[in-house]
Amino acid sequence: MTTPDIVLRAEGLTKRFGGLTAVQDVSFEQRAGEILAIIGPNGAGKTTLLNLLSGLHRPTSGTLHLLGHDVSRASMERRCHLGLGRAFQIVRPFPEMTVLENVTVGALFGKPGARLHTAREEAWALLERTGLATHAHKPAHDLNLLQDKRLEVARALATQPKVLLLDEVMAGLRPTEAQEAVELVRGVRDSGISVLFIEHIMPIVRDLADRVVVMDQGRVLARGTYHEVTADPHVIRAYLGTELDQDVA
Numbered sequence: 001m002t003t004p005d006i007v008l009r010a011e012g013l014t015k016r017f018g019g020l021t022a023v024q025d026v027s028f029e030q031r032a033g034e035i036l037a038i039i040g041p042n043g044a045g046k047t048t049l050l051n052l053l054s055g056l057h058r059p060t061s062g063t064l065h066l067l068g069h070d071v072s073r074a075s076m077e078r079r080c081h082l083g084l085g086r087a088f089q090i091v092r093p094f095p096e097m098t099v100l101e102n103v104t105v106g107a108l109f110g111k112p113g114a115r116l117h118t119a120r121e122e123a124w125a126l127l128e129r130t131g132l133a134t135h136a137h138k139p140a141h142d143l144n145l146l147q148d149k150r151l152e153v154a155r156a157l158a159t160q161p162k163v164l165l166l167d168e169v170m171a172g173l174r175p176t177e178a179q180e181a182v183e184l185v186r187g188v189r190d191s192g193i194s195v196l197f198i199e200h201i202m203p204i205v206r207d208l209a210d211r212v213v214v215m216d217q218g219r220v221l222a223r224g225t226y227h228e229v230t231a232d233p234h235v236i237r238a239y240l241g242t243e244l245d246q247d248v249a
């Protein structure tokens, strides 16, 4: 099956928690092969939006299409099987299992009916690709932070996504490690997977994103290329200034 031109289409997505509207009337499209960044100040609703995309939350209103399928009310499993993968900011592998076993679980989860030996072969290939092959037989709790993040990306890739959601996976990395992680994400995109990521570190957004959606107080404040949104006076007022001073180098 060919991948549609638009992999994600959110229309009027809204999420209320009691009296608080965390995400309000958010609409955007992600094109196939695109790296799309979601940025905005603390509390802007970025994580809630990602939770609406992955299926952790159901929207109060609005719709979401994934690869042409209406998944507005679909479970996380259904979205995963349709081609959505997610790596979390707080890395949560199974700590006692080896790195290889952790990725194998991802490969089994992503494909109902997958055979164990096929899943293990796929897991090996992903460990090579994410630079973790030499750590394959270590328990996951022995990895350092960068390796943990590589493992999280490998586990998400093991579900064979067409769209990968990344939630601040660069957080806490040293500058050289962040650059390695940037290369990893570029490699993921170059393999044909569309990537949507939340990030606070602006140089990473500049280096990675084809387009940027800026959120503020639950709404979309601006969208465009990095240079377009960072020149937008509304974005500068609501978010930038201090953020632009941060650097990964």
Ligand SMILES: Nc1ncnc2c1ncn2[C@@H]1O[C@H](COP(=O)(O)OP(=O)(O)OP(=O)(O)O)[C@@H](O)[C@H]1O
Pocket: 017, 020, 021, 022, 040, 041, 042, 043, 044, 045, 046, 047, 048, 049
């Ligand atoms: N499960 C929940 N129940 C109630 N309120 C929530 C819940 N999740 C998020 N919120 C609220 O929704 C708003 C948006 O939060 P969210 O975590 O989505 O923002 P964010 O842009 O990801 O922030 P940060 O950059 O700090 O992670 C905040 O006011 C937050 O307190």
